[in-house]
Amino acid sequence: MIEVHDLHKSFKTKTGTVAAVAGVGFTAHDGQITGLLGPNGAGKTTTLRMLYTLMAPDSGRVLVDGIDAAKDPDSVRQRLGVLPDARGVYKRLTARENIAYFGELHGLSKEQIAARTEALVDSLGMADVIDRQTEGFSQGQRTKTAIARALVHDPKNVILDEPTNGLDVMTTRAMRGFLRGLREEGRCVIFSSHIMQEVAALCDRIVVIAKGRVVAQGTPDELREQTGQTNLEDAFVHAIGSEEGLFL
Amino acid sequence: MSQQKSKKPGWFASLWTVMRKELLDLFRDRRTLAISLLMGPLLAPALLIGMGSVISNKLTTQLEKTLELPVVGIEHAPNLIEWLKGQNVSPQEAPADPVAAIAAQDEDVILRISEKYAEDWRAGKPALVEILYDSSREDSQIPVQRVERLLTAYGQTVGALRLLARGVSPSVAQPVIASPIDLATPESRAGRMLAFLPYLLILSGFLGSAYLVIDITAGERERQSLEPLLATPAAREAIMSGKIAACTLFGLATLVLTLFAMKLGLQYSPGLQGKVELSAATIPVLLAIMVPVVLLGSTLLTLISASVKSVKEAQSYMSILMLVPMIPTIFLMVSPVKNQWWMFAVPFLAPNQMINKVIRQETVVVLEWIVYFGVGLGLALLLWLVAAKLYHREKLAISG
Numbered sequence: 001m002i003e004v005h006d007l008h009k010s011f012k013t014k015t016g017t018v019a020a021v022a023g024v025g026f027t028a029h030d031g032q033i034t035g036l037l038g039p040n041g042a043g044k045t046t047t048l049r050m051l052y053t054l055m056a057p058d059s060g061r062v063l064v065d066g067i068d069a070a071k072d073p074d075s076v077r078q079r080l081g082v083l084p085d086a087r088g089v090y091k092r093l094t095a096r097e098n099i100a101y102f103g104e105l106h107g108l109s110k111e112q113i114a115a116r117t118e119a120l121v122d123s124l125g126m127a128d129v130i131d132r133q134t135e136g137f138s139q140g141q142r143t144k145t146a147i148a149r150a151l152v153h154d155p156k157n158v159i160l161d162e163p164t165n166g167l168d169v170m171t172t173r174a175m176r177g178f179l180r181g182l183r184e185e186g187r188c189v190i191f192s193s194h195i196m197q198e199v200a201a202l203c204d205r206i207v208v209i210a211k212g213r214v215v216a217q218g219t220p221d222e223l224r225e226q227t228g229q230t231n232l233e234d235a236f237v238h239a240i241g242s243e244e245g246l247f248l
Numbered sequence: 249m250s251q252q253k254s255k256k257p258g259w260f261a262s263l264w265t266v267m268r269k270e271l272l273d274l275f276r277d278r279r280t281l282a283i284s285l286l287m288g289p290l291l292a293p294a295l296l297i298g299m300g301s302v303i304s305n306k307l308t309t310q311l312e313k314t315l316e317l318p319v320v321g322i323e324h325a326p327n328l329i330e331w332l333k334g335q336n337v338s339p340q341e342a343p344a345d346p347v348a349a350i351a352a353q354d355e356d357v358i359l360r361i362s363e364k365y366a367e368d369w370r371a372g373k374p375a376l377v378e379i380l381y382d383s384s385r386e387d388s389q390i391p392v393q394r395v396e397r398l399l400t401a402y403g404q405t406v407g408a409l410r411l412l413a414r415g416v417s418p419s420v421a422q423p424v425i426a427s428p429i430d431l432a433t434p435e436s437r438a439g440r441m442l443a444f445l446p447y448l449l450i451l452s453g454f455l456g457s458a459y460l461v462i463d464i465t466a467g468e469r470e471r472q473s474l475e476p477l478l479a480t481p482a483a484r485e486a487i488m489s490g491k492i493a494a495c496t497l498f499g500l501a502t503l504v505l506t507l508f509a510m511k512l513g514l515q516y517s518p519g520l521q522g523k524v525e526l527s528a529a530t531i532p533v534l535l536a537i538m539v540p541v542v543l544l545g546s547t548l549l550t551l552i553s554a555s556v557k558s559v560k561e562a563q564s565y566m567s568i569l570m571l572v573p574m575i576p577t578i579f580l581m582v583s584p585v586k587n588q589w590w591m592f593a594v595p596f597l598a599p600n601q602m603i604n605k606v607i608r609q610e611t612v613v614v615l616e617w618i619v620y621f622g623v624g625l626g627l628a629l630l631l632w633l634v635a636a637k638l639y640h641r642e643k644l645a646i647s648g
Contacts, residue, residue, distance in 0.1 A: 052479050055642050074256055077481040086646075088473025092276040093269070104265040105482040107257030133276070146476065 001188055002028040002051065002157055007060035009046055020046040022212040025060070028190045028205070030156070033183050035203035036192040039240065043212040044192040045085050048161050051190070052082045064157055078106065081155035083163055087146040091135035095126065095145045098134060099152050106153035113152065120148040123181060125174060140171035147178075158182055160191040164198060176202055200232050210240045262482035266490025267497070270464055274498065284459070288452060289505035297513040310390040317395065318342035318349070321361035325369075325377075328361070328402060335398050346380055356388040357381045357395055372410075433609075442526070445510070446603040450573045450596060452506055453538040454545040455566070457499040461546055462562045464491050465553035469644065478645045485636045488554075492546045492632070499542040500535065507531045530606050537602045540624025544595065547631040554638035576600055592619040595627060 009021040021043040028034035036044045049055040051062055053073040062069035062076075069076045089098050096117060103113035121130050124144045129137065134145055143163065151158065163179070164172045179202060182189050193199050199206055200220060207217040216223055216239035220232055229235040257265075275281060320342040322329060329339045339359075343349045346358045362368070362376035369375045379395055381388045408418035465488075468474045478484060511526040548569075549562070556562045576597030585591075587605070592598045598620050605612050638644065 049646075054475065054479055054645050074481050074483075077479060078256060080479075082476065082479045084475045084479060086472030086475040088468075088471050088476055090269075090273060090473060092273050097269075097272070101265065101269050102476070102480060105257060105262055105477075105480040105487075107255045107261070107481070149476065 001030050001065060002190060003061075003063040004028075004047075004051065005061040005063075007047060007050055007062070008058045009043075009050060009055065010058060019212055021050070021057075024207075024209060024212070024214050026205075026207045026214060026217055028157075028188050030188045031183060031186045032204040033179060033189045033191070033202050034205045034207065035199040036190065036207050036209055037196065037199045037236065038192075038194065038209035040194055042194075042209045044194075044209055045161055047209070048159055048190070048192060049084075052080050052084075052159055053077055054084075078153070079155055079157055081150040081153070081158045083143075083147050083150045083158075083160040085161040087142055089134045089137070089142055089145045089149070091137075092133055094133050095130045095137075095141075095148070098145055099149050102149045103152040108153055116152050116154060117148070120151060123178060124148055139166045140168065143167060143171075143175075155187075157188045158190070160189070162193055163191055164193070164195070172198075196233060196236055208236060208239045215239045215241070256481050259483055259486045262486035263490040263493060266482075266487050267493045270491055270494035271497070273464075274460060274494070280459075284456075285502060285505060288456065289502050290509045293448075293506060293510040293513045297510070307390070311394075314338050315391055315394055316340060317357065317359055317391075318346070318355055319359045319361060320346055321363060321365070324361045324363060324365040325375075328377075331402055332398060337394075337398065350380055350382050353382075353385070356385070356391045359395065442607050445607065446600045447573065447577055449503065449506070449534065449538060449603060450541055450599050451570065453499060453503055453541040453599075454573055454596075455569060456502045457495040457542070457546060458549055458566060458569070460498055461491075461495045461549035462553050462559055464494070465550055466556060466559045466562045470559055475645045484639045488550060488636060488639045489632075492543075492550055495546040495550075496539075496542050499546065500538065503535060503538050503542070504531075507534060526607075530609075533606050534603060537599055537606070537620075540621060540628060541596075541599050543628040544624065544631065547628050547635055551631055551635035551638060554635055554641075554644055572596065589615060589619060592616045593623040595624070598624065 007024045010019045064076045227235040227238040315337045319339045349355045358380040360378040365375045381392045411418045553562045573596045
């Protein structure tokens, strides 16, 4: 379970201070998929970076399975599987070596890594490429490698930044199936997206973010109720206040 | 799904993992590997030794082959000319305009015998012989010295004969005899021949793995793989140290190759054979001296790579860094000073002095070793601490 309380984060730029995140709070439960929906530049990636302890919030708290991310970031990182916005697989290593590298950095034994790799190769459908160097991989193969690498230590909580970004229709469908699989296994899954269809199709709970703030959250039914719209699409547009930057 | 399988990895386990991965990654990059392992370490010694043997060959030929000497007024001093012919010199008719011939570099040296030579000779007065040459030309040095030496010898011989003819012992005219005794050992002479070695070693040790260091911190960031890496529970210091360890090992490997290339080059290059030697026993000592230098280079470049925005920016520091190891060497060239203990505490000067001592087969005393390693490793540790601090900055992981 991941609890997020009133996160704030500002950056200094040449033109002044920019508040990237200005009040984001939500709870993501185990066995559920929680979607962060918002236009580009809404603060989704910055929020996720604070969840996986790469950035420290200016104020607010993140609790992962009850552990405070500010106080014990190492334990939090052990409990998280992270697919950052930056996929960055090592192109001169094979997919298997990429996965094993992260397994070792998570303190897994060789046997554990081998067993987990087999399971992930199965569920992600990457048996044909697992022993190839990742140079020349398609976007989908790279994303799969990065996801397998992120989940090698069998984490209870999974954070994915735009997991379907740049994937074709078939791979996107497969990816959705994989995310549902993670939910079936009882994991707490958070993913961000600017594509409304995807969030609507997958999520148990939706957190709508715009301009660094949570503007609406709840189950799809609750969202419709809150905004007084019968159509989920209209509900989103109403919550965000404009259609700009949103992929319907 | 099972419960929390992973545990926080050990510090050294992470270091070891990162180091192995970086070396594997590097070894898969065959072309970069070939260039940095073969070109640098092999080309530099080959070039230097090649040049050395060309110079030494030239010296031998200039010193030993028959000297063709154009003489103006060759007819004025037939005895001198005859004597010169017996001294491996072949006197020839001079060109019409000797000054122009020297200026045009057609001749290195021309002898001009005065028209009054015979007259002065008979009168017992000093007879004038002029040596024409251009002192700004490196090539003329040896022929001019040969001619000068021969003329001096001829003058002394004739002078001695004249004194004897007058019943005076020639030693009366030689109140002092100066005899130089060269105390240089073969090893110290070798040290002079290898004067470029310290700089070559220090520079390649300091910056030999620079591109690798920049690539695995600034480059990894640009390729966007640093963010997932830093999201693992492995300690950032351990990740950084693993990268530094990989670069240090690689840097030392290039140095081993450089030293063996030097050794073979010195053994087999014509003209240098046997004169200069790099013994197998000194190679490990030289490598030990290089350890702090390589560490210093790896940590400094890691620090730079962690503080800059891009690979390009990191690389722009290279031209400055290449000059840094030269500063002490230039300082010593301008004002040479005797070895003193504090020199072993000055970065880049210290390894210079240590390498020179080892090549000249002088003993490096324990105090010098302690000061050298203490300061060298201490400085590397300091840079490591600063780099580790930079590795904790939020900005590091995020690219773009």
